[in-house]
Amino acid sequence: MMNVISQVSINEWLKEIAVVMRQNKDYLSQLDAAIGDADHGINMDRGFQKVLIKTETFADQDIGAMLKNTGMTLISSVGGASGPLYGKFFMQMGMALMGKMELNLEDLSTGISKGLDGVKGIGKASVGDKTMVDVWTPVVESLSESVNQKDTLEIASDKMVIAADKGLKSTINMIARKGRASYLGERSIGHQDPGATSSCFIVNILQGIIVGKK
């Protein structure tokens, strides 16, 4: 349990994402096979393996720099839709947190909110379009609610995970309107969005680190 998220924990977060993306490579690609081109797991794995290597060189950087570098690494190694989207997410989150060596709940809330702005700025998706935005939007809402209610970091992170999960599940019954899945129209109904799924993993890992699971 922690009151602030240390720089080390953020580094930990990035490393753990790499582990989970590798574990779920096939699963994510399988989800993408149903409504896209079957590469989302491959893309996330490729990108975060590169990030994993970088986490060593980041080790001394502040949280903002670390996240910004993560974003840039993703942009130059992932490609596809998820490269720029996650790239912008981490870059903008990093830019909002420049110089910080630890994050309190408010920082986290701001950071993720800026990250979501980055995703929306480049991808132009709204809630309901069946994308990762359907996970990050409720996460941002939940965190800002927690800031208002002065939740502990731990409680906030538990709520955040529940919100993310609900957002993820909500994508199942949506018709995709953005990205490759949109070509499917009605045929996209019934399938969980792969990008929302990888986003949900990222949120879950963060919570695990905050509450000291793992």
Added chain:
Amino acid sequence: MMNVISQVSINEWLKEIAVVMRQNKDYLSQLDAAIGDADHGINMDRGFQKVLIKTETFADQDIGAMLKNTGMTLISSVGGASGPLYGKFFMQMGMALMGKMELNLEDLSTGISKGLDGVKGIGKASVGDKTMVDVWTPVVESLSESVNQKDTLEIASDKMVIAADKGLKSTINMIARKGRASYLGERSIGHQDPGATSSCFIVNILQGIIVGKK
């Protein structure tokens, strides 16, 4: 039962070959798939369907002309190895029987012998090479033996079928040395030769007509 084979019976023979080749199209191609290129049934069927159409126009011709035309039809419609081989077989048999309206045992023996000469002239195969020659050679020997022994046409034809069958079976354990199957070398052992099989059908049908089966 007949003492001579009439012109009508030869016409009948050709028609019946067309029927049997169609029935055994897949079977013959299957045999060819094992040691060749899976088309022997298709080839024989294509050729004899053309012959079948011609049997109407042949109807008034003598046996020699009818067989020669059959050979020419096969040459211009079958292609592959079996086209020229069966083409030459029927052409040479026809040339040997020019002008005849019926065949006695001696005629039949001469005709088939000349047909075999045609096959060997163009294909250069010998007994033991795992080809149709392994059927026609014992057939020719059996018929000439029957001529010597003054067998009835019926007995001669029964013996001919037994000889053909034995020849056919003998191809199973041979290593192919001619045609496409020769590329297989030792791997051709254990497979019955498709061309020998179609030849054996042709012999069997002839016998059926001679003894009045069907």
Added chain:
Amino acid sequence: MKKLINKVDDVVVEQMQGMAAAHAGVKINLEPKYMYRSDSPISTKVAIVSGGGSGHEPMHCGFVGMGMLDGACPGEMFTSPTPDQMLECAKQVNGGPGVLFLVKNYTGDVMNFDMATEMLHEEGIAVQSILVDDDVAVKDSLYTAGRRGVGTTVLMEKIVGAAAEAGYNLDQCADLARKVNCSGRSMGMALTSCIVPAGGKPNFEIGDDEIEFGVGIHGEPGRKRMKHTTADEITSMLVSGILEDENYTRTVREWDRIKGDWEDKVITSDALKAGDEVIVMVNSLGGTPLSELYVVYKKLAEICEAKGIKIVEKLVGAYITSLEMQGCTITMVKADAEMKKFWNAPVNTPGLRWGI
């Protein structure tokens, strides 16, 4: 998965190395990955650069060479390349008159090329970026990511490449590219799926008697799954999809070099009509042999004849593929004198060559 590859991770690089080894006219850079004309940069011409996921060979790397592309950026299999590839490639081939990006309309490609455009602009290089969105299988652009860029890309690269060779400036090249896009329509179908090496299994399942009608070049599901039928019927359906497609209007973003920002542009592809002259492409998705394409071409020619549409040029073969997928696509581009002239101009690339 049975393919002629070595390590799954090396597939894209080894293909590039093989192509560069086989064709003296192209060279490669590996960090980051791009292919470029051996004689680039050429100071007298606009540099034409394209790129996209790998797995569609010969497109795009195979179209690098005299009279077509100056550079191409291959992404991972079916995955858009990254902005740094595009940036480095563009800088390599830019001879001075600027760089034109030809971008297929997929979310990933657009976002990555957009970033590269902005970066290139910041480095003071004149850049423009034109979309290809010609796949009529996608009906609207309001509820989807818009029409996909498919077969018209090949014709655009050929035509605009020849124009650049002839001395068109950047705006003229961009105008011509936009015109080609607005003149082009495509539709495809798949008989089988393909296998992305890193995935190791078929991208989608399809029954022994089914086809995917309107499929994308990444095996994206198309308009419908249907029972397999004759080549004539399939061709008729593909051609109908193209000929019955009405005027198609959508908003695209193009780069404004003066303002240094994106501007929205409303563009329309006019429906094809009797009397039009067209360049057509009958394309294999990779696993369909040439012979079957000619059966399709035969029917296509008959339909065009009956509808009063005049085929003036044609391409039959595998030009924009989906790995080893079996299936075909048809592209029809209405051609005016300018487009015909540049179509017939000499071209010498690994994947397309004539006149030289």
Added chain:
Amino acid sequence: MKKLINKVDDVVVEQMQGMAAAHAGVKINLEPKYMYRSDSPISTKVAIVSGGGSGHEPMHCGFVGMGMLDGACPGEMFTSPTPDQMLECAKQVNGGPGVLFLVKNYTGDVMNFDMATEMLHEEGIAVQSILVDDDVAVKDSLYTAGRRGVGTTVLMEKIVGAAAEAGYNLDQCADLARKVNCSGRSMGMALTSCIVPAGGKPNFEIGDDEIEFGVGIHGEPGRKRMKHTTADEITSMLVSGILEDENYTRTVREWDRIKGDWEDKVITSDALKAGDEVIVMVNSLGGTPLSELYVVYKKLAEICEAKGIKIVEKLVGAYITSLEMQGCTITMVKADAEMKKFWNAPVNTPGLRWGI
């Protein structure tokens, strides 16, 4: 069986019709079936005619045109054409200086072309017939029908076609064709089987982890069935098969125009050795995409480099196929100045084009 075809019986004819519709340079005759140059007969040149079973497209019909074949006779799928096709085709394209048949060494092809040769001679037309037998997967000619004619055919048709265009007479064309054959070697492998339309099922069964090494272009079994392995290893094996093949001597029959009869001729293909210059072809059997061929080419180029064999020209693509079979073949032809000159001469056919 899923293919882009209509009726199984119409496949060959419809493919021919499609090709003729797409390419103004070729025309077809259907009774009997053959394809010929639109501008034939040409009175100033020897007519080069080839033919063979269909299913190997673009070979042979796709190689009809300026600088290559004057005529081609397509048989049924994987089945040699018939003598009447060859006879009529030869008469159509013969402009006076005679006709050269280029014949792949298969029992059926040889017997049918032999008959056509005799018939043509009887009609008073100067004719010669040259065999291609370059498939090193077949070891001897004493216990087999001899080596099969495979990839070298494509190079022979290009080189001899150019020589005929340049005014070589019939004997000179025949001598050059024989030289190309004695300079060429090929070997192939298959990952999958193909399906002959009339058969409807795979020509052979092959496991998910097996390949057929040394396969023929009709799916004839090769040297061995083996476990699938890397592209590098497969390429090494194919190249070794070619480079380690020793001098190969066999007796072929050629037509003697004076005697009007066949004469036996003993010919030898000399083993390839360091210092030789070669034209190579890396060829898809139909279903293998171009991208994989470049992985193979890369390794091939490395091996040649290491062995001191100089690749002077190359062709990478699908030129002699086996319907939709996945797999590849490698051909290496030792080239002297005469062969290189004619290789580089302009050619304009549906399947091969450059310089024009």
